Amino acid sequence: MTALSTETSLAKRAAGIPFILKKASLSALVALVLFSLMIGIRTEAGPDGQLTYWTRFGELASLVGLVFGGSIVIELLRQWIGPTGAENLVPAPVQRGLSFLGRYLAPVLLIFTILLPVIFYDQRYILDLAILVLTYVMLGWGLNVVVGLAGLLDLGYVAFYAVGAYSYALLATNFGWSFWICLPLAGILAAFWGVLLGFPVLRLRGDYLAIVTLAFGEIIRLVIINWQSLTGGPNGVSGIPRPTLFGIPLDNSDDGLAAKLGIEYSPTHRIVFLFYLILALALLTNWVTIRLRRLPIGRAWEALREDEVACRALGINTTTTKLTAFATGAMFGGFAGAFFATRQGFISPESFTFQESALVLAIVVLGGMGSQLGVALAALAMIGGFELFRGLEHYRMLVFGMAMVLIMIWRPRGLIGHRAPTVYLRKAQAISSDLVKEGHG
Amino acid sequence: MDYFAQQLINGLVLGSIYGLIAIGYTMVYGIVGMINFAHGDIFMIGGFIALITFLILISFGLTAVPLILLIVLLVSMAITALYGWTVERIAYRPLRHSFRLAPMLSAIGMSFVLTNYSQVAQGARVKPIPPLITGGHTLHESADGFVIQLSNIQIVVVITTVVLLAIFTWLVSRTRLGRDMRACEQDQTMAALLGVDVDRTISMTFVIGAALAAVAGLMYLLYYGLVDFFMGFVAGIKAFTAAVLGGIGSLPGAMLGGLAIGLIETFWSAYFSVEYKDVAAFSILIVVLIFLPTGLLGRPEVEKV
Numbered sequence: 001m002t003a004l005s006t007e008t009s010l011a012k013r014a015a016g017i018p019f020i021l022k023k024a025s026l027s028a029l030v031a032l033v034l035f036s037l038m039i040g041i042r043t044e045a046g047p048d049g050q051l052t053y054w055t056r057f058g059e060l061a062s063l064v065g066l067v068f069g070g071s072i073v074i075e076l077l078r079q080w081i082g083p084t085g086a087e088n089l090v091p092a093p094v095q096r097g098l099s100f101l102g103r104y105l106a107p108v109l110l111i112f113t114i115l116l117p118v119i120f121y122d123q124r125y126i127l128d129l130a131i132l133v134l135t136y137v138m139l140g141w142g143l144n145v146v147v148g149l150a151g152l153l154d155l156g157y158v159a160f161y162a163v164g165a166y167s168y169a170l171l172a173t174n175f176g177w178s179f180w181i182c183l184p185l186a187g188i189l190a191a192f193w194g195v196l197l198g199f200p201v202l203r204l205r206g207d208y209l210a211i212v213t214l215a216f217g218e219i220i221r222l223v224i225i226n227w228q229s230l231t232g233g234p235n236g237v238s239g240i241p242r243p244t245l246f247g248i249p250l251d252n253s254d255d256g257l258a259a260k261l262g263i264e265y266s267p268t269h270r271i272v273f274l275f276y277l278i279l280a281l282a283l284l285t286n287w288v289t290i291r292l293r294r295l296p297i298g299r300a301w302e303a304l305r306e307d308e309v310a311c312r313a314l315g316i317n318t319t320t321t322k323l324t325a326f327a328t329g330a331m332f333g334g335f336a337g338a339f340f341a342t343r344q345g346f347i348s349p350e351s352f353t354f355q356e357s358a359l360v361l362a363i364v365v366l367g368g369m370g371s372q373l374g375v376a377l378a379a380l381a382m383i384g385g386f387e388l389f390r391g392l393e394h395y396r397m398l399v400f401g402m403a404m405v406l407i408m409i410w411r412p413r414g415l416i417g418h419r420a421p422t423v424y425l426r427k428a429q430a431i432s433s434d435l436v437k438e439g440h441g
Numbered sequence: 442m443d444y445f446a447q448q449l450i451n452g453l454v455l456g457s458i459y460g461l462i463a464i465g466y467t468m469v470y471g472i473v474g475m476i477n478f479a480h481g482d483i484f485m486i487g488g489f490i491a492l493i494t495f496l497i498l499i500s501f502g503l504t505a506v507p508l509i510l511l512i513v514l515l516v517s518m519a520i521t522a523l524y525g526w527t528v529e530r531i532a533y534r535p536l537r538h539s540f541r542l543a544p545m546l547s548a549i550g551m552s553f554v555l556t557n558y559s560q561v562a563q564g565a566r567v568k569p570i571p572p573l574i575t576g577g578h579t580l581h582e583s584a585d586g587f588v589i590q591l592s593n594i595q596i597v598v599v600i601t602t603v604v605l606l607a608i609f610t611w612l613v614s615r616t617r618l619g620r621d622m623r624a625c626e627q628d629q630t631m632a633a634l635l636g637v638d639v640d641r642t643i644s645m646t647f648v649i650g651a652a653l654a655a656v657a658g659l660m661y662l663l664y665y666g667l668v669d670f671f672m673g674f675v676a677g678i679k680a681f682t683a684a685v686l687g688g689i690g691s692l693p694g695a696m697l698g699g700l701a702i703g704l705i706e707t708f709w710s711a712y713f714s715v716e717y718k719d720v721a722a723f724s725i726l727i728v729v730l731i732f733l734p735t736g737l738l739g740r741p742e743v744e745k746v
Contacts, residue, residue, distance in 0.1 A: 033523055037493045037516075038486070038562045045566055053496050153542065155549075200731045206541060207476050211681060212730055215723035218678070222723075226716040354674070358549050365546055394565075398557040404550025409535045412543040 016079065024071040031067035035060055106373050113279060117272040127271045131278055131343065133383045135336055138282040140363040140375040142332030145289055147361065148370035149298065150325035151305030153210040156197070156217025157360050160190040160330040162224060162352035164337025169237040169347055170230070179243040183338050190334025191327040193220075198326035202319055205308075217357055224349045236348025242270065243277065243342045274343055281339060285332045286372055292328070301325050355397065362404055368413060443587045446580075448711045449704070454595045454664065456703020457602040461657035462680035463687065463695035464609070465525075465650030471626045471690035472646050473537075478548035479528055481677015482555035483651045487521040487658030488668040489559055492568055495662075506573060510597075517659055518652040525651025526644055528555075533647075534640070552673075560670040567669040574663060598660045605656055606696060609649070613692065618645055626690070675719060679706070682726040688739020697737060 040060040043053045113130075120126040139161065146154045167186040171177050177185075197216050201209055224231045231237065242250065248257050250270040258265035292298040300321045303311050312318055341347050363382050367374035385403070389396040462484050469477040494513045503509055532551045536543045577592030613619035621642045624632040633639045661676075662668050683702040687694025702722060709721040729736065 030523065030527060033520060034527060037490050037520060038559065041493050041497070042563065043493060043496060043568055044564055045568060051492075051496055051568060051570060053493070053500070153545075200727060203734065204730055207470075207545065208685075208730055208734070210545065211476060211678075211685070212727050215678065215682075215726045219720050219723050222717070222720045226720075355553070358553070362546065362550075365542065394557060394561045397553050398561060401550040401553030401555075401557065405532045405547050405554065408539075408543045408547040408550065409532075412536065412539045 020072055020075045020079075023075055024068050027071040028064050028068035032060075032064045035063050039063055109373075109376070117275050121268065121272070124268065124271065127268075127275055129383070129387060131271070131275050133380055134275070134278040134282050135340060135343075136360065136363060136379040136383050137376050138278065138285050138336045138339075139333060139360045140367060140379050141282065141285040141289060141372065142329050142336065143360050143364050144329075144367075144370065144372070144375055145292075145301075145332070146325050146329035147364050148375075149289075149293065149305065150301040150322065152322060152325060153206065154213045154326075154329070155210045155354075155357055155361065156213035156215070156220075157329070157333055158352045158354070158357040159197075159217040159220040160194060160333030161337040161340065161356065162220055162349075163190045163193050163330075164334030165341040165347050165352070166224065166231060166237070166337075167334065168338035169240045169341045172241045172342075173237060173239060176241075179241070179338070179342055180246065183335060186338035187331040187334040190337065191331040194326040194328075194330025194333075195323050197330075198323040202322055214354065214357070217352075217354060221349050221352050224352070231349075234349060236346060236350075237341075238346040240341050240345050240347065242345065243274070245273065274339075278339055278343075281335055285335075288328075288332075289372065297321065297324055358404075359400070362400075362407075366407055443581065443583045443589055444711070447587075447589050448707050450589070450591055450595060452704035452707030453700060454598050454703070455707055456683075456700035457598055458657045458660050458664070458699075459676070459680050459683045459702050460696040460699025461602060461605070461653045461660070462676060463683040463699045464692060465654050466681050466684040467687070467689055467692060467695040468622075468646050468650050470684070472622060472643055473533070473544070475533070475544045476548065476681065477533075477647075477650070478545065478677070479532070479551040479555055480650065480654060481673035481675075481680065482552050482559075483521060483525055483528070483673070484654040484658045484661075484676055484680075485668070485670065485673030486524050486555060486559060487517050487651070487655030488662045488672065489563060489568075489658075489670075490520050490655070491517040491659040491662050492570060492668050495570060495573070509573070514601075514656065514659060517655045521655030521658070522648045522652040524555075525647040525654070528651075529644055529647040534643075552677075556670055556673065563670065565670060567667050569667045570662065572666055594663055598664060601656065601660065605653065609653065610692070612649070618642070622646060678726075679719075679722050682722055682729075685726060686729050686736055688736025690740070691736070691738040694736055694738035701737075 040055060040057055041053050042056055043051055046052050113134075116130055117127060120130075139157070143154065143157045146152050146157070164186040167189045168179070168182045171182045171185060172179070197213065201212050204212055225234055227233070244250065245257055248260060249255070250257050250273055252265045253259070256265065258269060293302070300311070300316050303314075303316060304318060304321050304325075308318060311321070340351070344351075359382065363378045364375055366382065367376070367378035386396060386400070389399055392399075462480065465480045465483070466477060469475065469480070491513050494516045495509070498509050498512060528551055532547045533544050536547055572594075574592075574594045574597055577590050577595075580589040580591050582588050613622060621632070621637045622645070624635070624637050625639055625642045629639050632642075658668070661672070679702055680699065683698035684695045685698070686701055687696070687698025702725070705725060706718050706722055710718045713721075
């Protein structure tokens with residue numbers, strides 16, 4: 001048996017180059033057929049509505065060549081690296097490294113984040129980007145409660161973000177309520193919608209749950225678009241008031257913060273204030289999640305993710321457990337939405353498409369589903385990566401989609417693919433996420 | 442009454458298109474147990490390829506409409522089937538034994554790739570074509586002048602659907618491939634032990650599903666006279682709703698669900714409001730999953746501990 005397998009592997013290695021070439025040619029042929037019409041021919045509606053077309057054989061040829069070269073490289077890499085075995089227990093050096101990183105990376109990152117406005121005070125672009133990243137960190141941490149802890153796959157998370165944003169926008173523009181009154185209200189309303197979604201989907205599991213939450217997200221978006229008298233429809237809501245520092249506006253007026261402190265007014269004050277606001281909100285999310293994980297409810301979430309039937313057998317009320325997970329996650333989504341509305345000053349349904357849900361979910365999965373630090377790093381990587389492709393508007397989502405596929409193939413368990421146990425007998429032995437169930441709930 | 446009859450016809454035609462897409466969802470779910478999120482975009486790609494083939498054929502001076510239709514049908518089925526095969530090969534096969542979420546996320550990524558690929562390749566504008574099949578028949582004219590129309594294109598859509606369904610049913614129930622597919626659906630390990638090439642069978646499932654989606658794309662193009670890069674998303678969710686409504690994994694169920702969704706959407710638009718027709722379709726998905734999780738013709742799932 002061993003002799004046979006050595007023989008075949010030898011034969012394989014001997015047939016290396018022709019094998020690789022054959023495989024690459026096949027890929028190139030497939031690519032040629034795939035791209036022949038879609039890339040080789042370009043259609044466009046002319047001025048009188050008549051469709052015209054022209055050929056782009058140059059692009060077609062270069063793409064096919066790219067596929068040919070790319071598949072040779074991939075095949076060579078595959079032979080070079082060789083097959084990899086699965087490891088369930090994280091080896092000790094890696095684990096020490098990870099715990100070292102976990103112990104020091106998070107505080108260092110936190111201190112850096114807190115000092116960021118001081119360091120980059122003059123660079124508006126970096127501050128804006130940092131606010132965006134923090135918004136997604138917060139959304140990721142919020143969704144992490146639902147997906148990472150309770151194991152409920154939610155593809156409509158953006159619905160709660162939208163509910164939060166519209167709650168604040170409508171309450172503030174119609175009634176003139178301040179941000180600090182509306183923020184909890186937005187969270188409560190979003191949590192209410194979370195429970196509303198949670199009730200019907202209690203019995204659903206896995207993929208069905210995913211598709212229903214997706215449908216729910218789309219319903220919310222369509223209602224926002226079509227309920228024009230309330231939400232302004234596709235035109236959105238504009239003139240959303242800026243947040244105040246407990247009643248003191250951050251503008252250039254006489255009773256503004258700058259005037260009160262006797263310093264010169266600068267528009268950066270507001271940006272810095274927004275930065276610390278979202279940082280505080282994100283840290284609140286993180287803190288609440290970490291605390292909740294130690295409460296019975298948090299343990300029930302993780303137990304639910306591992307095995308729902310066993311949960312029920314042990315007397316855990318799965319109904320309330322699922323509903324609280326939905327409500328908690330939705331509430332943080334609502335907070336983030338309210339912040340988004342006050343930062344933008346203008347919201348429209350376009351900001352709440354399925355792509356946003358997928359992006360947040362990708363952040364959670366890339367972050368390793370359940371790891372708080374992982375989610376933060378994943379948000380930084382994703383949003384930062386998105387920024388890199390800002391110039392290439394159409395290619396951005398293309399690259400994002402490809403990245404999603406590649407990450408799933410390469411590291412389906414995310415960047416930080418290990419779990420530190422919440423409860424342990426003698427020693428906290430981290431395990432690979434391969435051992436963690438992803439829940440059926 | 443006449444208005445009702447007209448809407449019934451329109452709804453059945455729309456439902457045929459949804460049904461063709463739904464078959465792809467239900468087959469893949471039956472065998473691999475995953476929602477092929479990119480299937481709606483495969484349908485869109487099918488529509489685009491049909492459009493481009495049309496343009497080329499017309500510019501070559503071909504005028505015989507049946508011949509054009511046949512060539513377009515075959516070309517778009519072939520190329521779209523290859524798209525289905527490639528998507529499975531790249532994005533799903535490496536993840537066959539990964540954790541359950543992975544193929545789903547990979548499929549969502551693939552859906553983004555396909556949507557934006559056709560946007561980059563063919564531009565974001567809506568692509569209209571001149572009507573290829575014109576004319577129709579007046580079935581009935583009421584006293585107040587309301588006419589029930591059955592256009593030729595509607596006849597073509599329904600006949601094509603019925604013929605393809607017949608071929609497809611024969612394929613699944615009578616051929617070796619169909620037997621392999623049913624075997625893989627029940628137990629992949631056992632099927633492999635008995636000499637079924639599971640990988641090949643799964644690939645073929647994707648190929649057939651994509652070919653049917655291509656037909657749906659062509660029908661959509663003929664019926665509405667346009668394609669755009671974003672049409673796959675909503676059509677995909679509705680077709681998935683149809684598959685769930687009919688009972689996922691059941692082929693006649695998918696067609697039945699497709700017809701039901703088509704009818705519901707058409708009647709909703711006709712009697713209530715056009716704006717909320719998608720909301721109606723999505724709400725049906727939620728309601729069906731809550732009260733009838735196995736669908737109309739599906740088998741109940743047994744929970745094993």
